[in-house]
Amino acid sequence: MEKGMSGARMQEIADRAGINKALLHYYFRSKEQLFKLIIGRAVGNLLPRVLALLEADVDLFEKIRHLVGEYITFVSANSFLPLFVVNEINRDPQFFFKSMVSSEKPRLAGFRRQVDEAVAQGRIRPISATQLLMNIMSLAIFPFMGKPIFKAVLELSEADFQAEVARRRTEVAEFIIRAIQP
Numbered sequence: 095m096e097k098g099m100s101g102a103r104m105q106e107i108a109d110r111a112g113i114n115k116a117l118l119h120y121y122f123r124s125k126e127q128l129f130k131l132i133i134g135r136a137v138g139n140l141l142p143r144v145l146a147l148l149e150a151d152v153d154l155f156e157k158i159r160h161l162v163g164e165y166i167t168f169v170s171a172n173s174f175l176p177l178f179v180v181n182e183i184n185r186d187p188q189f190f191f192k193s194m195v196s197s198e199k200p201r202l203a204g205f206r207r208q209v210d211e212a213v214a215q216g217r218i219r220p221i222s223a224t225q226l227l228m229n230i231m232s233l234a235i236f237p238f239m240g241k242p243i244f245k246a247v248l249e250l251s252e253a254d255f256q257a258e259v260a261r262r263r264t265e266v267a268e269f270i271i272r273a274i275q276p
Contacts, residue, residue, distance in 0.1 A: 095174050098181050099129045126189075133182075136175055140168045148205040148227075154212050155271050157205075158230065162267040165234045170259055176238045202227075218274040226274065233266045 096102075104125055108115040122128040147161050169176060202223065209223040237244060237259060245255055 095132065095178050098178065098185065099125060100185060136172060140165070143168075145202070148202055151204075154208055154218070157208075158270055159264075159267040162230060162234055162270070163263045165231070166259065166263045166266070169235065169238050170256070173238050173241065176235045180239065216276060219276055221274055226270075229273075230266070230270055233270065234262070237262065 097106075102125065104118055105115050107125075107128070108118040111118065118128075122131065143164055144161065147157060147164060150157065150160075152160070205227070206223040209218070209221065209226055212218045213220050241255060244250060244258075245252075250258065
């Protein structure tokens with residue numbers, strides 16, 4: 095994860111794991127297979143929870159609060175992941191998406207319907223489910239991608255940065271909710 099797929103060497107990985115390179119190759123066959131497993135586990139831990147939250151029969155504003163909280167909590171524990179994902183997507187988008195996404199793509203019909211109904215009822219300003227989800231994810235992800243910049247410019251220690259991230263769990267959700275309320 096630190097060096098990306100092209101920067102990592104199997105020998106380095108074996109050394110860090112405290113095993114020999116032959117054993118690493120025996121279990122994973124190639125760096126590509128190891129990469130698929132790592133991405134699958136990382137995304138596999140988050141994606142089902144996020145999809146379940148999006149499709150849950152819960153008030154839209156509560157759903158936003160839960161989604162933001164879940165996502166920021168996950169990324170806080172895996173802060174390397176957003177930058178790693180962006181780098182790997184730019185390196186080889188086809189390989190990355192084949193590694194990450196199952197053959198069955200989520201449709202999010204329930205979430206789309208819920209947003210459309212809230213707009214039609216006048217409960218929220220006109221916005222598509224796509225734009226709403228993009229806004230939520232962008233506000234949740236960017237602080238982790240810009241962490242070195244934020245820490246330097248705002249003179250934040252690691253503890254200070256983590257405290258700000260903890261506040262974002264509620265701040266982002268409430269910001270989004272205020273933005274879409276009529």
